[in-house]
Amino acid sequence: MTFSFTSSMIMAVLPEILLLLLGIIVLIVDLLLKEEKRRNLGWLTAGGLLTILIVSLLVARPSEAELVWGGMVRYDGMGFFFKMLFIFAAAMTSLFMMDHKALGHRGEAYLLLLASTLGMSLMASASDIIMLYLAIETTSIPLYILAGFMTGDDRSTEAGFKYLLFGALTSTVMLYGLSLLYGFSGGVTNIYEIGELVASGALAPLLVAGVAMLILVGIGFKVSIFPFHFWAPDVYDGSPTPISGFLSTASKAAGFAILLRLFLVAFPQISLSWSLLLAVMATLAMTLGNLVAMAQTNIKRLLAYSSIAHAGYAMIGLVAVSELGTTSTIFYLMAYILTNLAAFGIVAAVSHVTGSDEIKDYSGLSRRSPGLALAMLVAFLSLAGMPPFGGFVAKVFVFAAAMEANLVWLVVVGVLNSIVGVFYYLTVLKYVYLYRMEDEDEEKHPIPLSLSYAIALTVLSIGILLVGTLFAPWFGFSGAAAIALF
Amino acid sequence: MIPISWYLILAAALFSIGLFGVLARKNAVAILLGIELMLNAVNINLVTFWRYLEPAKVTGQVFAIIVFAVAAAEVSVGLALIISIYRRRDTVVANDIDLLKW
Numbered sequence: 406m407t408f409s410f411t412s413s414m415i416m417a418v419l420p421e422i423l424l425l426l427l428g429i430i431v432l433i434v435d436l437l438l439k440e441e442k443r444r445n446l447g448w449l450t451a452g453g454l455l456t457i458l459i460v461s462l463l464v465a466r467p468s469e470a471e472l473v474w475g476g477m478v479r480y481d482g483m484g485f486f487f488k489m490l491f492i493f494a495a496a497m498t499s500l501f502m503m504d505h506k507a508l509g510h511r512g513e514a515y516l517l518l519l520a521s522t523l524g525m526s527l528m529a530s531a532s533d534i535i536m537l538y539l540a541i542e543t544t545s546i547p548l549y550i551l552a553g554f555m556t557g558d559d560r561s562t563e564a565g566f567k568y569l570l571f572g573a574l575t576s577t578v579m580l581y582g583l584s585l586l587y588g589f590s591g592g593v594t595n596i597y598e599i600g601e602l603v604a605s606g607a608l609a610p611l612l613v614a615g616v617a618m619l620i621l622v623g624i625g626f627k628v629s630i631f632p633f634h635f636w637a638p639d640v641y642d643g644s645p646t647p648i649s650g651f652l653s654t655a656s657k658a659a660g661f662a663i664l665l666r667l668f669l670v671a672f673p674q675i676s677l678s679w680s681l682l683l684a685v686m687a688t689l690a691m692t693l694g695n696l697v698a699m700a701q702t703n704i705k706r707l708l709a710y711s712s713i714a715h716a717g718y719a720m721i722g723l724v725a726v727s728e729l730g731t732t733s734t735i736f737y738l739m740a741y742i743l744t745n746l747a748a749f750g751i752v753a754a755v756s757h758v759t760g761s762d763e764i765k766d767y768s769g770l771s772r773r774s775p776g777l778a779l780a781m782l783v784a785f786l787s788l789a790g791m792p793p794f795g796g797f798v799a800k801v802f803v804f805a806a807a808m809e810a811n812l813v814w815l816v817v818v819g820v821l822n823s824i825v826g827v828f829y830y831l832t833v834l835k836y837v838y839l840y841r842m843e844d845e846d847e848e849k850h851p852i853p854l855s856l857s858y859a860i861a862l863t864v865l866s867i868g869i870l871l872v873g874t875l876f877a878p879w880f881g882f883s884g885a886a887a888i889a890l891f
Numbered sequence: 892m893i894p895i896s897w898y899l900i901l902a903a904a905l906f907s908i909g910l911f912g913v914l915a916r917k918n919a920v921a922i923l924l925g926i927e928l929m930l931n932a933v934n935i936n937l938v939t940f941w942r943y944l945e946p947a948k949v950t951g952q953v954f955a956i957i958v959f960a961v962a963a964a965e966v967s968v969g970l971a972l973i974i975s976i977y978r979r980r981d982t983v984v985a986n987d988i989d990l991l992k993w
Contacts, residue, residue: 539961546968549969562979563976566976577929577930577933580933581906585936587951639992643991
């Protein structure tokens with residue numbers, strides 16, 4: 406077998422190569438800087454990530470989909486689109502991390518963030534089950550450490566521990582499924598070749614369906630969909646807040662990237678056997694997430710349950726098993742990444758000053774920090790699915806895809822759930838805008854925003870508005886990514 | 892030659908024992924050991940399929956090597972997290988690690 410380099414091989418993994426380089430630079434600069442100046446590593450990481458984003462957009466845009474590196478990685482529009490989302494999310498997260506008292510001045514925290522982003526990028530373009538497993542673990546292991554990063558904090562260590570146990574268990578079950586898939590297919594590990602085998606009937610549908618269920622355990626954990634959601638509230642609650650934001654957005658979207666590629670490329674022929682199951686899982690995730698979120702008094706747990714519900718909404722697009730469905734899921738994830746990153750960023754900014762994540766401590770926020778309250782209004786109304794914000798358009802597309810696939814019952818469930826969602830998002834906003842602090846002296850307790858928070862929240866709020874109003878180009882990008890999948 | 896099904900049954904049994912261990916044991920270290928058993932079951936699967944289906948290629952072997960490299964990384968992070976919990980609370984019993992709930 407001859408092996409030769411082509412330029413597309415390098416271009417296919419250019420973002421990953423640059424991420425690794427940036428990680429090494431961060432480590433070296435970390436050694437050179439004095440302790441009190443290490444906070445600036447956040448600027449370095451965010452700036453480096455934005456540079457990677459721009460460089461990749463300029464030179465590494467894929468034209469024709471192509472399998473490279475021995476079929477391990479597929480150089481296509483879908484992988485590229487997700488990579489850009491992850492790199493953007495990581496840049497925003499590193500800005501949020503700067504002022505965190507346990508993470509901000511620790512170079513290794515930024516390195517772990519970059520390593521995990523690298524894994525996610527590979528997840529987005531992995532087209533081989535070996536690569537897929539390796540990429541999932543490359544994403545997860547740094548996140549386990551980041552979740553338990555505050556070793557002096559009981560809640561954080563517990564979050565890291567729980568995340569590791571659930572993550573290791575579910576990924577092992579998935580791996581067992583992958584090993585069976587490798588055997589049943591007679592030694593084929595490429596997802597696209599497995600898809601052809603399934604289509605030609607060389608693989609018994611029942612066996613494949615069984616294997617798909619095992620694999621679904623691992624991916625279901627990553628996207629925190631019912632019934633693999635129970636880790637999410639605990640882990641989001643205990644982790645450092647910027648990391649919770651990263652877990653609930655980029656990590657979830659990476660899970661969806663794999664879910665889309667695996668189920669729509671390898672198993673579309675047996676979609677009858679899994680689409681109903683996924684629809685039921687989406688229904689239960691939405692219902693449970695929204696109902697339990699109503700009872701929460703801690704805002705991080707509220708956002709965790711809401712993120713379970715949002716995994717359900719995004720799943721609707723996949724259940725439709727169509728091009729519009731895939732497009733709508735990708736669009737939903739984009740809007741969701743912007744919105745939820747903003748939400749967790751605001752929580753991080755508030756708890757940095759007040760030291761509390763309780764919803765009642767958000768009373769009078771609109772007087773303590775009007776800018777923060779405005780960003781919160783944008784983020785929460787977008788989560789609730791109100792026009793003119795991104796969350797509204799995303800929900801419309803997902804429901805449209807389900808209608809097109811004749812899944813009227815799923816749309817009804819989704820719409821009813823959105824209404825429940827509006828209730829608890831507005832409850833939080835009621836504390837922010839209508840309630841006041843106990844002795845009504847908000848002027849004496851301002852919440853100052855550092856430059857990094859201000860920049861990140863401004864970018865995210867503008868992003869939410871852009872996706873919600875000028876949605877045509879974004880929908881075009883998502884559509885191009887969805888077509889590139891097949 | 893021993894039939895392939897023997898190996899696959901062994902792997903399935905080992906996987907089930909590991910899964911039982913993860914679900915039933917209370918000690919965090921024992922839970923990690925259960926996960927290791929499950930990973931070894933996967934490795935038996937992979938090597939068996941490699942040997943019986945395509946001994947001329949290396950795919951199965953490479954997959955197995957990657958699996959234990961990842962398993963080692965996962966377990967070292969796991970033990971580190973268990974140690975950080977033990978230092979704070981003097982326990983590694985999973986039932987006592989319950990600050991975060993509902």
